[in-house]
Amino acid sequence: MDILEEKDIKLRALEPADADLIYQWENDSSVWHAGNTIEPFSRHIINQYVRNASMDLFQAGQLRMMIDVKDNQNKPERTIGSIDMFEIDPLHQRAGIGILIHREEDRNHGYAHQALKVMIKYAFRVLFLHQLFCHIDADNQPSIKLFRNNGFQVTGTKKDWIRTENGWKDELLLQLINKDGYNSS
Secondary structure, three states: OOOOEOOOEEEEEOOHHHHHHHHHHHOOHHHHHHHOOOOOOOHHHHHHHHHHHHOOHHHHOEEEEEEEEOOOOOOOOEEEEEEEEEEEEOOOOEEEEEEEEOOHHHOOOOHHHHHHHHHHHHHHHHOOOOEEEEEEEOOOHHHHHHHHOOOOEEEEEEEEEEEEOOEEEEEEEEEEEOOOOOOOO
C-alpha cells in the first residue's frame, strides 16, 4: 500500500479542481472556531492559495492534502475533507497539524483516524520531522480522542484562551514526539 493510503482513504495533493470545495469549506461559519477564522474568504484568495499549493512545503511553511474515500463497489471515490500541516519548521523539525471532515455524515467512520495515521507516517518517515503538535478546544472531546488514539499527549493547557459568545474556553496543546523512529503500521 502507498504511504499516502490506508484501508478506506488516501491523501492526495491539492488540485485546481478543489478550489470550489475549499471555498465552500473555508466559508462554512460552523467550522470557523476550529481554525480561529472570523471572516469569509474570497474566491480570488482561495484560487491564489490553490495555485500556490505546489510551492515547496518548507518554503511555504504549510501543506494541505485532500482526504479521499477510496472507491468501492457501492460508491464512487469522493473527497470528504482535508488535513493540514502548518507552521512547518525545518530547523526544529516540527509542524502543527489539523484535520477537517466537513460533512457530519462522513464523521465517525474512522476516516479521520486513518488520515491522521497516514499524515503522521508521512511527517516522520518522509519529512523526517521530530514532532507534531495541535491545539484543540478543551471541550472538543471527539478531536481530543482522535489525537490521543494516534499517540498524541496533552502537554499543556492555555487557560481562558478562546473567547466564545458563551464565555471563555481553555485550549489544549497536544504533541507527538518521534523519539526512536516512527514504527506504527
